[in-house]
Amino acid sequence: MKDIYDFFAKLFNTSDWPPRWHCGHWTNFHGWLYIISDLLVWGAYYAIPILIIRFITKKQKQQFAKIYWLFAAFILACGFTHLLDAITFWYPMYRLNALARFVTAIISWVTLYNIFKLLPSLVKLKSADELEAEIEFRKQLEKELIENNARLSEAEEISKLGHWKWTAATNLIKASPNFFKIYEAPFQEIGVRGEMHKYIHADDREFVKGRVALASQTKDYGQFYFRIVTPSGNHKTILAKGVIQLNEQNEIAFILGTIQDVTEQKAIENELLQKTDALESMNVNLQKFASVASHDLQEPLRKVSTFVSLLQRQYAPLIDLKGQELFNKTVDATIRMQQLIQSILEFSKLPTQEVKFANINLNDTLKYVLSNLELSIVEKNATITFANLPTIMANSNQLQQLFQNLISNAIKFSRFNVPPLINISAFIDKNVNDALANHFCKITITDNGIGFEEEYTEQIFLPFQRLNNRPEFEGTGIGLAICKKIVENHHGSISVKSKVGEGSTFTILLPVNQ
Template sequence: MAEALSVQRIQWRRRADQFFNLSLDMLAILDFEGRFQELNPMWSTTLGFELEELHGMPAHALVHPHDRERTLEMAKRLRQGMPLHNFENRYLCKDGSYKWLLWSAIFDEEERLIYAVARDITERKAAEEMLQRQTEELRRSNADLAQFAYVASHDLQEPLRMVTSYLQLLERRYKDKLDEDAREFIAYTVDGATRMKRLINDLLAYSRVGTRGREFAATDCNQALQQAMANLAVAIEENQAQIIAEPLPTVWADQAQLVQLFQNLINNAIKFRKEEPPRIHVWATRQPNGWRIAVQDNGIGIDPAYHERIFVIFQRLHAKTEYPGTGIGLALCKRIVERHGGRIWVESEPGQGTTFFFELPDRPEEEEVPAGDPVAQAHLEELARHQPEPESQTNGRQDSLEARAERLI
């Protein structure tokens, strides 16, 4: 009888080892203080560390700094007897990247051990984030469509009515002759049609930012600025504008839209000039997660009360007779920058010139080289300074999975 029980225990241990080693999830046994005692091979497969490197290490040492506080709180509750289910945090990999893990764990009070199961959900989290971005883009698109419908039924009708009315008047009163009045009416007609065309073109450009944009690529801002200046060559020459550009960076962007962005901001600087010729200064400064680019002018300036309003589509601060335009240019700039994941703002005072700033982030996180993450780099260095002593690792191994399985049986 005793011999049969011994054989049965051996069989159970083998089966436990098989399940432990073959599991596609990350299985771990931790001591009361949260130090790894036993781990299955999936930990090495998922995180890149050798199992020997992880043995004896506090589990929270690998947690992303931003997730560490709530992880320690959950660990405290776990040791108080509250099971852990579906807890998510980010865990450091050896290459410096982070992976999202989904945890379930229980605390065995008799053995004073924590049994934990973790699953890599990084791809799921990426899919959720993409879905969230797409949902937000759809929300903005719907809002834009609603705004477009409103404009189409109101603002766009005004130049169209002008074209129609004067054409009808011309037809009724001057069928067979064209005198001075007729020529004046024709001029009105041409002007209305021109404004209508400009408005429609600007609206189309605005609506197509998110739907007709090209794929992002490494884009030289110097070349984009030069192209924008070439497109504005006539206006620059007519206004004797002076443009001073410091060396600009290469950014992750849609080149055509970056050209449009520079073109609109420079055109704005030329349009809202004072009596003296426009002086425009363009420069860039490095930020922790991207580049900040500035376009500064010596123009009429903007009252701080209107710094937000100028980026709203069709919002104008001046009459059309003072400064021509459709009120879409800066709204288009804002939409381009937001498509790139950045932001745009203005600093200005009346009569003191204007500086537009926009920030463009580095290449998206999911496409970055993981080791370039400064948070992860600092995390890896911290781990290197706090590796467990070899003795503690040796002692930990003495209490093997096999021995624990035997006690449980």
Template sequence: MENQLCLFSFEEILNASTTGFIVCCVPSGKGDIDSGNMSCVFINPTAQKLTGITESTGLTQRSIFGEHINLNTLDVSGSLDFKFEKSGVWCRITKSSLGGLFLYTLNDISVEKQHEVKLSHFQKLSAEAEETMEFGSWIWDLKTSQFEWTEGMYKLMGYRSEDLPLSKLDSSTFKKNIHPDDLEMITGKLRNILSYTDTYVLEFRIIAEDGEEKHLYVKGHNTIDEITGHPISVGTAFNVSMLREIQRELEQKVSDLNTSNADLEQFAYVASHDLQEPLRKIVSFGERLDTRSKDSLDEENHLYLDRILSSSRRMQNMINNLLEFSRVTSTSKLFEPTDLNEVLKVTLSDLEVSIQNSKAKIEVDKMPVIDGNQTQLSQLFLNLISNSLKFTKQNVDPVISIKLSDVPETEVIKRKLVGNQQYIKITVKDNGIGFSNENASRIFTIFQRLRGRSEYEGAGIGLSVCKKVVEGHHGIIEAYGIPDQGAVFEIILPVNQN
């Protein structure tokens, strides 16, 4: 082995090294080694590549390192990270004294510097995200009670990182800012933090150092520090104060709206109910007057009386429809297994006379049992079938089909229905006068009529009742029409009400 080593000179070994070596000496008669004018007596190929030097003769320390290097720092610390202008390479330079000579060792740290730059950018982005989204993260050493906070956590708690170094950060610092009303609850939960095997969530209030009260939403988990072996808890705290304020406002508005709706429903019911009696009297006495004075009234007065009776009866129908609409809104949403076959059987029985008089043909698929309110579902089918029987074409026998189909998962997603739920689709189709699809959005609006009262009777409430019933069952109802060819109503209902 010694013989093999003797085959290579020391200079040859240095020239073959992947580490850069530069040897300088103080020129004869000059004792100032900080002048940068030391002569280069040796530079290996690696050092030439790292520094970008192509000509090695007549080199000085300053010509190699350039004017911008801080030689004093290198002299004091013995080491310096430096980027050479010519090559653009980052090197870690170390300086050693060899008697009257000085050895500079150069190691390429470009990859390390790239990682540092990326880390710096990432830290900057993280800090900006924390500031924008108002959150911060922390690591809690459960053995030593020491904390580490990100910059965002300092801001959440109202501190500056320079005023509260890591050495002063511990669990007592954190607890100091917890709102007094939440302190006991949070302290109890933190006391048992080691028992949390899964991700844990805490929500509480703090009073930051600047006096601002904040709602924090904390999500964390426990693990083991790979370096110390200590159990640690890692978590992130979000400032949800604005969300909680919005939530409170929404809850108050919902409460106010519910109260207002209840008052309106009660008013509609009472007003409609109280109007019934005087209208009944108007109609009753009007009919008596019509009977007794039929021969004594002239044609003009008889016309007036007919119009009074006609308007009174129309008002009665409107009030009855309003009462029906009010009952749909106010009826308790108690759902129970409901056989739709029985619902349709009873509905068709109620409409038997109208069906016979119009010579209508009704085609009905076998229906399932679903969770529903039987009374309201009866109203749904009664109004839909009555609508088809009403808007028929002259000299054409009505044909009404009530078909059942499944709702595929793709349609559930497309219509943004609740997933993991079975739905059915009921299609009610007729061959009546139809309507333009431009009016489809209006057809379910209360008191909206697509045809004049002189052509077809009705108050424009029936389909509004249908919409309320379907939506009360967490479903969807849509209408499609073709003028003079018929109308189609599609109802999608969940099988189970969860």
């Protein structure tokens, strides 16, 4: 302890050592080279910390400020030892020099310890090239963001859409420029919630307030329509949609929403509704007219047919062959007219009939139809074949009519002196496409009849379209139109392939389930 006391008591005492000039053999050149070098090092070691301290004070939020301060202290301490070395040539203060070196050693180890602690963070620091690359990358991202925002703004303008965000903590709304454009209001970066309510149509304000209040209670914004009146007096219909975001306390944090000017769409929708109502009314009137017309037209036709038949029987001896032929043509014409009226009535009823579906065994349906056509089959010596057919959801009456029309056509339009050959097959089609596999029943009806040109494959399903007007082929020209309507009622499709002189193949796709 005495040595320590003496050390500090004689800290500035130089009597125990001679000046360094007198220790050894110093030449002037050697001595002053040593002194000047120490002074230059001391000057630099003094200036560097000043610059470091100035840098730290300018950068208030410097990440490694503590390390900078330690480096400044360490360099100052080192510089002080060099200053003392130069002074020792005249004033040998070795005790002060030793203390300065000890302080320098402590500061250096404290600095080393702190650097070691920060080493993982320092290793992660990016180089100048990396920082430059990142800055360039961020500039590119910023450029793309600006371009995307421009495209978004353009898309919003095209679709007459505007978006907004309301933050619960501040009760402020930030909206896109097109939001204000829809309202025809001046653009503002930030607005207060409810500020735009003054533009809402007076009749809709309470409704909108109620919807907003309900959304706050249920945490579900949903969508709704309301009307606005712009400063220029324009009336617009707005579709509002929104999504509510909740915080950890299950409270509303903010709401993201859009508004869309759907004035034109609403006008078109209202016009379509009016036209739909008018069409429905017309359909009802048409059905009534068809029913009344069929009754009113068929009654006189029946009388004409009856009276002509009576005349033909009672006055047969007085009528020559030419007259008999005219009577026969008159009776045939009235019968065809009755059939045509009945077909028109059936066709007019199809769109308005409520279609009820049930599980229908196609085998039973086909057998029933063939029994109805027995006379035609025998008369034409027709051969009809079919394998085991599946069961599908369908309307029994309409399916019977579908089969009857197609098979009777195949029998009717047969080639001269060639017995009709008709093959009927049906199976659950697994090759329609991947999404519809096992969902559709494919029915094909193939005959060896007269066929027709391929160019008429669409025309043949139109009402009153007859491709053959030869007298031996009777018909009203509406049977296939009824078939197409029945298939459409079942949400299916019908098509045909045909070749003149070889026959036709009708292909029907019907859903297995309705």
